[in-house]
Amino acid sequence: MIENKKDTSEYPNGIKWTKQRKRVYQILDEATQPLSAAQIYSRLDSEEQEKYAISTIYRILAVFEELRLTDKTNWMGDGRIVYELHRTGHTHYAVCLDCHRRIPLEQCPLHMNACQLHDSQAEDFVVVSHKIELYGYCKDCRAKHMD
Amino acid sequence: MIENKKDTSEYPNGIKWTKQRKRVYQILDEATQPLSAAQIYSRLDSEEQEKYAISTIYRILAVFEELRLTDKTNWMGDGRIVYELHRTGHTHYAVCLDCHRRIPLEQCPLHMNACQLHDSQAEDFVVVSHKIELYGYCKDCRAKHMD
DNA sequence: ATCAGTGCAAACGATTTGCACCTCG
C-alpha cells in the first residue's frame, strides 16, 4: 500500500474524511464566531458545485459533536443553534443586546471546570463544563445611543 | 364605582387578568424549575375545561416577558425554550447531562451585575445581566452509573 | 360597548428522517 500524506493535518479517526466534512470543518475553523447550520450552508460556494444539502450539514455537525470536535449552543437571541470548533477549552461571549454581536472573552470569569459544586441546592453535583454569557452593550452601541 | 378587592394579590397593570393568564402565572409560580410552553400546556386540567390553546400559552408568555414578569431561556439540552418567573433577581442552574434535571443554584457563582467588563477582547462593554449554566452529573445519576 | 384576548387552523422556520444513489477507504 502506498504511503500518502493526508492534506489535512488533523482529523478524527474512524470516519470518512469527505470533501463535505473537510469543507464544513474548514468553514468552522475560519469563522470568528459560532455559526448556525444555515450560515455554514450559505458560505458554500454555489459556483464551485459546493452547495451540499443542508441536511448533510446537520448530519456532519451531529457527527462532529459526537466526536467532541465542536460545541453546540443555543442561547438567548435568535433561537438558532450555533456551532463552533471545540478549540482550546471553552469560550464565553459578551453579547450586545443592541447589535447582537458576540464578543468572545479572552478569559473565563469563572474557574470551576470538573469540580465539585458547593451549593446547598446542588449537593454532590459534579460539574463537567459550564457556559456563561454576559449581556450588555458594546462600545459602539453605547456611543450610538448617547445623544 | 364599587370598590372590590382583587383575588390575586399581585399582577401587572394595564393588562386584562384573564383566567388563562392567571392560570399560566400560577403554574409558573408553583413550578420548581423553568417550564416549556408544552409543559405548561400539559399541566392544564382537561377535565376542568382548562385546555387553553397552545398558541394562547405562547402569547401569554410573550406578554409576561414584555412585562418582565418572566425570564426566557434556551440553552443546551433539548432545544426548547423554557420560562420561569423573574423572581428575586437572577437564577442559575446546574443541569444534569443524564436526566436533564435543572437544579437551581442557591447563590450566583459570579458577582458582576451591571459592571464594566475587564477583558482585553471586550473593552468598554457594559454588562447588564448574565446567565450561567453548569453542566455535569447529579448525585442520583452518578449513583446509577456506578457499577 | 369596546377592544384586548382567545381559539382554531394554517403557516412558518429550523431541524430530522427515509430512501436511493454515490464514494471513500
Place this chain on the structure above:
DNA sequence: CGAGGTGCAAATCGTTTGCACTGAT
C-alpha cells in the same frame, strides 16, 4: 467492493400568525 456518507424531498417539531369570536374592564 462494501459500509458509510450524501442528496433530495417529505416529515416533524416548536413556535408564530390571520381571522373571527369572546369576555374583561
